Structure formats: C-alpha cells, structure tokens
Amino acid sequence: MSKGIGRAAYRPVGVLLGIAAGAVAGSIFRQVWKVTAGDGEAPNATDEDRGWGEILAAAALQGAIFAVVRAAVDRGGAVGVRRMTGHWPD
Numbered sequence: 606m607s608k609g610i611g612r613a614a615y616r617p618v619g620v621l622l623g624i625a626a627g628a629v630a631g632s633i634f635r636q637v638w639k640v641t642a643g644d645g646e647a648p649n650a651t652d653e654d655r656g657w658g659e660i661l662a663a664a665a666l667q668g669a670i671f672a673v674v675r676a677a678v679d680r681g682g683a684v685g686v687r688r689m690t691g692h693w694p695d
Contacts, residue, residue, distance in 0.1 A: 615686045615694030622682045623675070630674040634667045641666075 638647040647663045648655035687693045 615683060618682050618686060619679065619694075622678045626675045626678040627671070629678075630667075630671040633674065634670045637666065637670065638663065 635647065639645060642659075642663075647667070648660045650660055650664070652660065683694050
C-alpha cells in the first residue's frame with residue numbers, strides 16, 4: 606500500500622472526527638464553565654452585562670479545551686488509520 610492510501614483513508618475520518626471533536630469540546634466547555642464560574646451560561650462576546658475579563662477568560666478556556674480535544678481526536682484518528690492501512694496519514 607502506498608502512503609497516499611493512509612492519507613486518503615484519513616480524510617473522511619478526519620472530517621467526521623472534527624465534527625465530533627467540536628461537539629465534545631463544546632459540551633466539556635459548558636460543564637467546565639458551570640463549575641468554574643458558577644454560572645449556567647458562558648458569556649457571548651456581545652453580552653452587554655459581562656466585562657472584558659469574563660468574556661476573554663471564557664474565550665481562552667473554550668479555545669484551550671477545543672485545541673486539546675481536537676489534538677486528541679486527530680491523534681487517535683491517525684493511529685486508527687495506521688492500524689487499518691499500515692501507513693501514517695501525512
């Protein structure tokens with residue numbers, strides 16, 4: 606098998622995993638926000654009643670959680686493709 610097969614096999618898997626990672630990361634963020642902020646809803650950037658600090662903290666936390674979940678899901682997907690095809694997707 607050529608390296609292209611691993612790459613081609615990973616493309617559709619990567620898209621599906623990316624969608625799933627976004628959903629999982631959003632769920633984790635909402636739960637973490639409830640625990641850390643003691644508030645049910647994370648602030649939106651246009652929320653007039655929230656300050657800059659709270660909005661930027663929420664955005665930083667959300668971004669960090671998304672990045673970690675996405676990296677874990679991408680890595681797991683790549684390992685799975687290597688097991689199925691024998692090649693690491695580049």
